[in-house]
Amino acid sequence: MEQNDEFQEIRSGVRALCADFPDEYFRTIDAQRGYPERFVDALIQAGWLSAMIPEEYGGSGLGLTAASVIMEEINRCGGNSGAVHGQMYNMGTVLRNGSRAQKERYLPRIAAGELRIQAMAVTEPTTGTDTTRLKTTAVRKEDRYVVNGQKVWISRVQHSDLMILLARTTALAEVRKKSEGMSIFIVDVKEALRRGMTVRPIPNMVNHETNELFFDNLEVPAENLIGEEGQGFRYILDGLNAERTLIAAECIGDGYWFIERATRYANERVVFDRPIGKNQGVQFPIAEVYIEVEAANLMRYEAARLFDNQLPCGAEANMAKYLAAKASWEAANMCLQTHGGFGFACEYDIERKFRETRLYQVAPISTNLIFSYIAEHVLGLPRSF
Numbered sequence: 001m002e003q004n005d006e007f008q009e010i011r012s013g014v015r016a017l018c019a020d021f022p023d024e025y026f027r028t029i030d031a032q033r034g035y036p037e038r039f040v041d042a043l044i045q046a047g048w049l050s051a052m053i054p055e056e057y058g059g060s061g062l063g064l065t066a067a068s069v070i071m072e073e074i075n076r077c078g079g080n081s082g083a084v085h086g087q088m089y090n091m092g093t094v095l096r097n098g099s100r101a102q103k104e105r106y107l108p109r110i111a112a113g114e115l116r117i118q119a120m121a122v123t124e125p126t127t128g129t130d131t132t133r134l135k136t137t138a139v140r141k142e143d144r145y146v147v148n149g150q151k152v153w154i155s156r157v158q159h160s161d162l163m164i165l166l167a168r169t170t171a172l173a174e175v176r177k178k179s180e181g182m183s184i185f186i187v188d189v190k191e192a193l194r195r196g197m198t199v200r201p202i203p204n205m206v207n208h209e210t211n212e213l214f215f216d217n218l219e220v221p222a223e224n225l226i227g228e229e230g231q232g233f234r235y236i237l238d239g240l241n242a243e244r245t246l247i248a249a250e251c252i253g254d255g256y257w258f259i260e261r262a263t264r265y266a267n268e269r270v271v272f273d274r275p276i277g278k279n280q281g282v283q284f285p286i287a288e289v290y291i292e293v294e295a296a297n298l299m300r301y302e303a304a305r306l307f308d309n310q311l312p313c314g315a316e317a318n319m320a321k322y323l324a325a326k327a328s329w330e331a332a333n334m335c336l337q338t339h340g341g342f343g344f345a346c347e348y349d350i351e352r353k354f355r356e357t358r359l360y361q362v363a364p365i366s367t368n369l370i371f372s373y374i375a376e377h378v379l380g381l382p383r384s385f
C-alpha cells in the first residue's frame, strides 16, 4: 500500500505535519463540534494550501496531481480535508477568471496566509442541483452590485475572509441560454457581515462548518465581479473538475485509512483462539475494498493528469469522484464491520471517519448527477432535464 510515486517528498512532508495532530486531536474537535484551527494554521504556514498558486504570486506553482496528494495524505493520516479544501479550488477561480488587478490583490496574500478563500456560495434551498434557476440576484447600481437572496450549505464561511458568490445578474426569462446571466463575485466576508449578510450555522451529521446565508441588500463593489458579467456559471463549472478530483483524492486517503485500520485490527484481534483476519469471511471484504480503492486511484490520477495538461477531463473527474466516494464508503462499512462493537466506540475514530466519508456521495455533487453527466455528455443519451 506504500505509494512509490514521484510525490514522496510531498507525502512525507504532509505526514510529518499531520504527526503533530494525532487521532485524539481530531476526535476532540469532533466532540466539541469545533474547527481544527491549529491544524489549518499549520497547513497554511507550511504553504500546503497555496500549492496551486503560481510562484509569481508567492505559491508553489504545483499542479492538481500534487495538490491532490496533499489532500489524500491529510485524510490518510486521519484528518479531514473538508475543513480546508475550499482554498485549493476557490483560488483557482480567481486565477483562471480574475483580472490581473484581482490576482495581484488577493493571490499573494492568500499564499502568505494573510487571507483565506475557503467559501463558495452556489447552492440554494429552493433550487438545489438545478443551479441555473437560482434566485439570488445581484443588481448593478452605479459602482456596486446589490445582492438579495439566500444560500444553503455554504461551508467554512465562519473561517474564511473571502467567499466566491454566484448570483443572477440577468433574469432567467431574459437570457438566451439558462446557463447565461449569472455572475460570480468575490465577497469580503467580514465586510458583508456588517452590510447585509447573515450567517446561520447548520448543525449536521459531520463536524463540518456549513451555513445558511441570507442577503438583504448586500452591496458588493463592482470591481469584485470576476470576469465578464453573465458568464459566472461557466467559470464555476470550469472549477468543478478540480474540486471533484481533489475530493476523489480525499476519498482515496480515507479508503487507505480504513483498510490500514481494518488490516491491523484483523491481525491483532483474537477470537476463537485465532486472529479474526485468519477467517476468509473477514479478510475477503478487506481485499475487495483494497481492489476498489486502487482502481479508483487510477482514475483519480488520470483525471489529474488530463487537468494538468489542460485537456478535457470532465468525464474522468466525475468518474474519479464516483469511484473514489463509493470505494471509501465501502471501505468505511467494511472497517466498521471488522471492528465489531469497538467500531462504534468514538475512541477508535472509525465512526467519525465513517460519517465524514459518507458526505462525498452527496456533496459537492450527488451520485445521480454524475450518472446523468456520463449518460448524457459521454454516451449521448437524451437530456433528462
Ligand SMILES: Cc1cc2nc3c(=O)[nH]c(=O)nc-3n(C[C@H](O)[C@H](O)[C@H](O)COP(=O)(O)OP(=O)(O)OC[C@H]3O[C@@H](n4cnc5c(N)ncnc54)[C@H](O)[C@@H]3O)c2cc1C
Pocket: 119, 120, 121, 122, 123, 127, 128, 129, 130, 152, 153, 154, 155, 156, 204, 208, 210, 359, 362, 363, 364, 365, 366, 367, 368, 369, 372, 384, 385
Ligand atoms: C455538508 C455539506 C456541505 C456543503 N458545502 C457546500 C458549499 O460549500 N457550497 C455550496 O454551494 N454547496 C454546498 N453543499 C451543497 C451540495 O453541493 C448539495 O447538497 C448537493 O449538490 C446536492 O444538492 P441538494 O442537496 O440541493 O439536493 P437536490 O438537488 O435536492 O437532490 C436531492 C436528491 O435527488 C437527486 N436528484 C435531483 N435531481 C435529480 C435528477 N434530475 N435525476 C436523478 N436524481 C436527481 C439528487 O441526486 C439527490 O440525491 C454542501 C452540502 C453538504 C451536505
